[in-house]
Amino acid sequence: MIFTDTHTHLYAKEFDIDRNQLIENAIQKGVQRFFLPNIDSTFITDLLQLKNNFPENCFPMIGLHPCSVNENYVQELAIAANYLSKEKFIAIGEIGIDLYWDKTFFSQQQFAFRTQIEWAKKWNLPIVIHSRNSFDEVYEILSETNDNKLKGIFHCFSGNVEQAKKIIALGNFKLGIGGVLTFKNSGLDNVVKEIDLEHLVLETDAPYLAPTPHRGKRNEPSYLVLIAEKLAAIKNCSVEEIAEITTQNSKIIFGI
Numbered sequence: 001m002i003f004t005d006t007h008t009h010l011y012a013k014e015f016d017i018d019r020n021q022l023i024e025n026a027i028q029k030g031v032q033r034f035f036l037p038n039i040d041s042t043f044i045t046d047l048l049q050l051k052n053n054f055p056e057n058c059f060p061m062i063g064l065h066p067c068s069v070n071e072n073y074v075q076e077l078a079i080a081a082n083y084l085s086k087e088k089f090i091a092i093g094e095i096g097i098d099l100y101w102d103k104t105f106f107s108q109q110q111f112a113f114r115t116q117i118e119w120a121k122k123w124n125l126p127i128v129i130h131s132r133n134s135f136d137e138v139y140e141i142l143s144e145t146n147d148n149k150l151k152g153i154f155h156c157f158s159g160n161v162e163q164a165k166k167i168i169a170l171g172n173f174k175l176g177i178g179g180v181l182t183f184k185n186s187g188l189d190n191v192v193k194e195i196d197l198e199h200l201v202l203e204t205d206a207p208y209l210a211p212t213p214h215r216g217k218r219n220e221p222s223y224l225v226l227i228a229e230k231l232a233a234i235k236n237c238s239v240e241e242i243a244e245i246t247t248q249n250s251k252i253i254f255g256i
Contacts, residue, residue: 001243004033004250005224007094007128007155007176007203010058011036011046014207014218023054026221030243034221035254036060037094037128037155040068041079048087059090059256063116066098066109066130073108077115084119090254092120093128094155097141100133110141117145120152126253127152128176135163146170151253156205158186161194168199174249176203179211179219182230189234197235197245201253202227 005026015022023034034054036047038061051060062084064076083089095116097109120127129152131138142150151172157164158180167173177200181188192200202224204210210219211226228242235242 001030001240002033002247003029003031003224003228003243004035004202004247005031005204005206005221006035006153006201006250006253007037007178008034008206008221009037009039009208010034010206010221011043011050012207019050020053022220022222023057026224027057029222029225031221031224032057033247033250034058035090035128035250037065037091038063038080039065039094040076044079044083059254060087061091061093061128062087062089063091063093063095063128064112065094066096066112067101069105069109069112073105073112077112080116081119084123089125090256091126091128091152092116092123093126093152094130095127096130097134097137098130098132099137110137113138113141114145117141117150121147121149124149126255129154130156135159139163139166142170148172153201153253155203156180156209158188159191161191164191164195164199168195172253174201174253175199176201177227177231178203178205179209179215179223179227181227181234182211183215184212189230192231192234197237197242198249200231200246201249202231202242202246
């Protein structure tokens with residue numbers, strides 16, 4: 001039984017004290033594939049080092065997170081583009097629009113999102129989308145740029161059924177389901193009931209958004225099993241089936 005964590009920040013400083021141990025523990029529990037989204041240029045070296053340390057398990061992305069789009073976003077995009085031309089990455093991510101904290105750089109976020117979508121098309125890579133308080137804005141850009149080359153994951157999906165169906169209708173996108181599924185009163189369980197498993201992948205977003213009963217604490221890749229168990233209960237199927245289908249879905253997106 002192989003689980004795939006399609007979104008985990010294993011290079012984050014929160015894991016500096018026990019990173020290798022956590023990875024080995026997750027692998028022992030069946031979580032064997034870790035997809036690593038980038039944030040900005042300050043994380044790229046650590047992200048690539050993690051790939052080198054665990055080449056069979058850790059797969060890096062390159063991209064500029066919308067919350068890192070600020071006064072120097074042009075320079076940040078140039079750095080990411082340079083790495084993309086030299087190193088092997090599995091996806092462009094995480095990219096998108098975030099209007100939760102601040103709308104100051106909204107237009108710059110839009111530009112960065114469009115630019116990185118074009119990278120994905122040029123290099124034939126999937127995109128991993130960050131969308132917070134910005135579903136309509138993200139969907140508008142995707143609707144304009146979508147073609148048969150574009151595919152990806154809506155990271156940390158927590159929207160409604162209508163939004164889920166709009167994403168699915170784009171053709172080549174999956175919904176990333178994480179710890180929020182286990183939160184009491186999140187409502188995501190009711191949404192997931194209406195969506196076929198073929199459209200879902202699993203993620204932790206570690207060290208963030210730890211599932212119940214670890215909510216509020218540091219998230220870890222091994223906790224992906226808790227999310228899978230919750231999804232299995234909702235879908236009235238086995239955890240093994242969840243592992244098989246969601247891992248296969250991740251292979252469709254990432255190609256490995």
